[in-house]
Amino acid sequence: MKEQLLNMKEKASQALTSAKTLQDLEDIRISLLGKKGELTAILRGMGGLSAEERPVIGQLANEVRSFIEDKIEEQKKALVASERAEQLKSETLDVTMAGKKPVIGKTHPLTTVLEEVKDIFIGMGFSIVEGPEVEYDYYNFEALNIPADHPARDTQDTFYINDNVVLRSQTSSVQVRVMENQKPPIRVIAPGRVYRSDAVDATHSPVFHQIEGLVVDKGITMGDLKGTLEVFMKTLYGNDAVLRFRPHHFPFTEPSAEVDVSCFVCGGKGCRVCKGEGFIELLGAGMVHPKVLERCGIDTSVYSGFAFGLGLERIVMRRLNIDDMRHLYDNDLRFLNQF
Ligand code: PHE
Numbered sequence: 001m002k003e004q005l006l007n008m009k010e011k012a013s014q015a016l017t018s019a020k021t022l023q024d025l026e027d028i029r030i031s032l033l034g035k036k037g038e039l040t041a042i043l044r045g046m047g048g049l050s051a052e053e054r055p056v057i058g059q060l061a062n063e064v065r066s067f068i069e070d071k072i073e074e075q076k077k078a079l080v081a082s083e084r085a086e087q088l089k090s091e092t093l094d095v096t097m098a099g100k101k102p103v104i105g106k107t108h109p110l111t112t113v114l115e116e117v118k119d120i121f122i123g124m125g126f127s128i129v130e131g132p133e134v135e136y137d138y139y140n141f142e143a144l145n146i147p148a149d150h151p152a153r154d155t156q157d158t159f160y161i162n163d164n165v166v167l168r169s170q171t172s173s174v175q176v177r178v179m180e181n182q183k184p185p186i187r188v189i190a191p192g193r194v195y196r197s198d199a200v201d202a203t204h205s206p207v208f209h210q211i212e213g214l215v216v217d218k219g220i221t222m223g224d225l226k227g228t229l230e231v232f233m234k235t236l237y238g239n240d241a242v243l244r245f246r247p248h249h250f251p252f253t254e255p256s257a258e259v260d261v262s263c264f265v266c267g268g269k270g271c272r273v274c275k276g277e278g279f280i281e282l283l284g285a286g287m288v289h290p291k292v293l294e295r296c297g298i299d300t301s302v303y304s305g306f307a308f309g310l311g312l313e314r315i316v317m318r319r320l321n322i323d324d325m326r327h328l329y330d331n332d333l334r335f336l337n338q339f
Helices: 001-017 022-033 038-048 053-089 109-123 152-157 172-181 222-237 290-295 314-321
Strands: 134-136 165-167 188-193 206-219 242-250 253-262 278-288 303-312
Touching: 001 022, 001 038, 001 053, 022 038, 022 053, 038 053, 038 152, 053 206, 109 188, 109 206, 109 222, 172 188, 172 290, 172 303, 206 222, 206 278, 206 314, 222 242, 222 253, 222 278, 222 303, 242 278, 253 290, 253 303, 278 290, 278 314, 290 303, 303 314
Parallel strands: none
Antiparallel strands: 134 165, 188 206, 206 303, 242 253, 253 278, 278 303
């Protein structure tokens, strides 16, 4: 029996040293020390031993048991440690490795300049409003003093959805929406897309952007319009910018004007960019027509107002010295990265 026990100790020692996983260890423990294990089987033979042998073998059996238990414990620690080392190795992060360079985008020139324009008007106490791009004929034309048979409709080459609904051809539609919903004093700008059935060329696109301005209050005059636009242009283009008002006609303003700014290249002498004019046309403007005010329920014996409509593309082209509007829509990064 002594032999058997020592044999078992030897075998166990080898088996445990070569165990690879915690499950291996557990299997070995059960097969050696479990209720139906090898040790129990050996000890069943104790009955046949003499009274002197019995305590000796008993003691040896206990030694073998605690040897095996210690060995399992020791092996368990070793396995856990090496598992952890393995895990740490696989999760190592080499902070000296070259990284991927993030590509940082930037805003489109139209957005950049629109933000500048908004900031200037916000500085003068204006709020920013928006209106729908798919608009009722009523807001785009009718309420602006342009009835169905008015020749001004022809010049706008409108996209019709049906008889009553159009893609708005001007942001002036927002003037009416604001005046219907807000009592004076009103001081707003309304930037947004407008649509006209124009062929694409260097200065035309079927989709472009306008910025509408509207001020309605007591005692508003053409002087307020001129002063406001003057401050706006000088802030945007510098103190040397000179404005020129030319008489014009819009059905929804009276009097009306087209407003030009002195050429930023030649300063007014005349050059290739301004086609020898010395000035560049930037917007339409005027005093809001009394009929438009009254249709919106505004008392014209108390209130008056001015309105203007700027072409954003033009402003951007003048501001950033771009000679072809198509560049603004091509999304060519070689172009866009210059700004
Ligand atoms: N809506 C006009 C246009 O698109 C511009 C304009 C706006 C004129 C406001 C006067 C007042 O041509």
